[in-house]
Amino acid sequence: MNKLKELISKKPGLVIIGTLLLGLLLGWWFFGGSGSEQQPAADTVTTDHEHEEGTIWTCSMHPQIRETKPGKCPICGMDLIPLSNDNGDDAISPDAVVLTSAAMKIAEVETSVVEKRQPFKMLILPGMVKPDERRIVELTAHFPGRIEKLYVNFTGQKVRKGQLLATIFAPDVVTAQKELFESLKYKESNPQFYQAARNKFKLWLFTDEQIDEIERSGKVKFYFDIVSPRSGTVTKRNVALGDHVMEGMSMFQIIDLTHLWVEFDAYESDIPWIRVGSPVDITIRSVPGKVFKSKVTFIDPVLNLQTRTTLVRTELDNKSGILRPGMFAEGRMKSMLPGNREAVLVPKSAVLWTGKRAVVYVKEDHGDRVAFHYREIELGEDAGDYYVVVSGLEPGEEVVTNGAFKIDAAAQLKGAPSMMNPTGGKSANPHAGHSMPGMTQENEQPEASGKQQSSGEIDPRFKKQLAAVVDSYLALKEALVASDAAKAATAAGQVKQDLDKVQMELLKGDAHVMWMDMLKPLEGSLQKISGSKDIEAQRLAFADLTEALYQSLKMFQVQGLNIYYQFCPMARDGAGANWLSRDKDIRNPYFGEAMLTCGETKETLK
Numbered sequence: 001m002n003k004l005k006e007l008i009s010k011k012p013g014l015v016i017i018g019t020l021l022l023g024l025l026l027g028w029w030f031f032g033g034s035g036s037e038q039q040p041a042a043d044t045v046t047t048d049h050e051h052e053e054g055t056i057w058t059c060s061m062h063p064q065i066r067e068t069k070p071g072k073c074p075i076c077g078m079d080l081i082p083l084s085n086d087n088g089d090d091a092i093s094p095d096a097v098v099l100t101s102a103a104m105k106i107a108e109v110e111t112s113v114v115e116k117r118q119p120f121k122m123l124i125l126p127g128m129v130k131p132d133e134r135r136i137v138e139l140t141a142h143f144p145g146r147i148e149k150l151y152v153n154f155t156g157q158k159v160r161k162g163q164l165l166a167t168i169f170a171p172d173v174v175t176a177q178k179e180l181f182e183s184l185k186y187k188e189s190n191p192q193f194y195q196a197a198r199n200k201f202k203l204w205l206f207t208d209e210q211i212d213e214i215e216r217s218g219k220v221k222f223y224f225d226i227v228s229p230r231s232g233t234v235t236k237r238n239v240a241l242g243d244h245v246m247e248g249m250s251m252f253q254i255i256d257l258t259h260l261w262v263e264f265d266a267y268e269s270d271i272p273w274i275r276v277g278s279p280v281d282i283t284i285r286s287v288p289g290k291v292f293k294s295k296v297t298f299i300d301p302v303l304n305l306q307t308r309t310t311l312v313r314t315e316l317d318n319k320s321g322i323l324r325p326g327m328f329a330e331g332r333m334k335s336m337l338p339g340n341r342e343a344v345l346v347p348k349s350a351v352l353w354t355g356k357r358a359v360v361y362v363k364e365d366h367g368d369r370v371a372f373h374y375r376e377i378e379l380g381e382d383a384g385d386y387y388v389v390v391s392g393l394e395p396g397e398e399v400v401t402n403g404a405f406k407i408d409a410a411a412q413l414k415g416a417p418s419m420m421n422p423t424g425g426k427s428a429n430p431h432a433g434h435s436m437p438g439m440t441q442e443n444e445q446p447e448a449s450g451k452q453q454s455s456g457e458i459d460p461r462f463k464k465q466l467a468a469v470v471d472s473y474l475a476l477k478e479a480l481v482a483s484d485a486a487k488a489a490t491a492a493g494q495v496k497q498d499l500d501k502v503q504m505e506l507l508k509g510d511a512h513v514m515w516m517d518m519l520k521p522l523e524g525s526l527q528k529i530s531g532s533k534d535i536e537a538q539r540l541a542f543a544d545l546t547e548a549l550y551q552s553l554k555m556f557q558v559q560g561l562n563i564y565y566q567f568c569p570m571a572r573d574g575a576g577a578n579w580l581s582r583d584k585d586i587r588n589p590y591f592g593e594a595m596l597t598c599g600e601t602k603e604t605l606k
Helices: 003-011 012-053 101-107 171-186 189-205 210-217 266-274 404-414 458-479 485-500 507-530 535-555
Strands: 097-100 110-115 115-117 120-131 136-140 144-148 164-169 223-227 230-239 250-257 259-268 279-284 287-299 307-316 328-336 343-347 360-364 367-383 386-391 400-401 563-568 576-583 598-606
Touching: 003 307, 012 120, 097 404, 101 120, 110 360, 115 485, 120 307, 120 367, 164 250, 171 189, 171 404, 189 210, 259 266, 259 328, 266 328, 266 367, 279 307, 279 386, 328 485, 343 367, 343 400, 360 404, 367 485, 400 404, 404 535, 458 485, 485 507, 507 535, 535 576
Parallel strands: none
Antiparallel strands: 097 367, 110 400, 115 343, 120 259, 120 328, 136 250, 144 164, 164 223, 230 250, 259 307, 279 287, 279 328, 287 307, 343 386, 360 367, 360 400, 367 386, 563 576, 563 598
């Protein structure tokens, strides 16, 4: 103690500092330390309360999942995480389908930027080689008579201009010659009588030189020669040796085949792209490996009401004689829109068709997440791999070009606006009221036994059974192509039998419910077709059947089909309708022979 007093007396400043440090240490020990122990507990309670009461829980791989409490993702089984607003989710419309970059890769979603540029279209037109109508000569009998000699023995024989074709005996001309010789005696005293005798020959198309030659000869001519007025090929021979011909009767047809026409049928949608003077590359099936160059010389101003096509004509020289009328041809034209105007273009693969509406999904970036928004657009001309956009899209916007159907399916599950339900309306919770595929309804956990089934893992047996429906559907399509109402009704019954063999119990959760929804239009359409004898009523129901079957095949990812999804813009009174076909060549089931080739391929289902 004495030493402490001595230290304090010698160094009072050091003692004061030590006392302050000791006080701070004791204060931290009693107050700061306890506060640090209590504060985390308070924070923990608050956070837990927020998670329990106000936090939305989602899946990192399936951000469309929204839950009010933690748990497992009903799709992939991963732990749900609290939804953070730091990535800009507040700015995302509740109707949008949201995906992470990883989810986009898994779903194979691809996008492309909408462009504004000069559109062009590669037109492929079916056609046929035809004679040049300006080079067709029809030789008719100008006066009655009998074929005494015939120098053209068969159809297809080539003749030269001025070549003798036949010799005819004409009693009426013999009588007319005698009258002419008699009128010569009264040429000065009765010129009218003389002129009337000459005019009789002119009615038979004798020239003044020929009449003068008859007068100079002074002899009655009993036989008259028929000569070819042009070089060409005899394509018709309507007389034989000894035949009696009447005035006006057709005896020969001669066509100059050194110059031919090639006439093509252009669909209504192709007409705006074709102009007189447009270059055309022509291939002939019977002349493989050779491309003939030509230009459009004529476009028919009148539309064919039966086929809904317009005639487009080109011309070809045929001095070599390798082309023949009747040969099938194909014309290819790379054409620009009239006026060479620029237009907003969207890839065809981005457009979802409902028959009346054209739908795309527009991409919108939000940090590490991407939102896809449903949008209806108005389309203009068909520009090859693109459509001209009249309204609904602006240059620079990004649209889904691969995976649009998957995005649309997610929107349907979410209850957001979609292709089949443009106003939305289903619960935003995609598994409200029933379990998601691969989940049980009791505890929403993955099934303990059996393969977990999601929308991308449909039972292969179900897919095979659904593919069998396509085969009987194609038989129904052929019956409609043939315009056979009775056969179509029978074929619809077979489709119904195959449809009944599809085991819906192979599907779980949402997939099961989705199939039940698709069954309604499928069965309803088949009932209308099988119960009707009116081919037009059957075709209307067939359009609805096609849409339901197409959506089912896409929704349940049925593969190995190798069929074509084709479209006719004139079906259903101009509203348009689709059909599935095994052949790429167009065989229209909505018009049959009347418009058999009206349509185009929209998509290939592989």
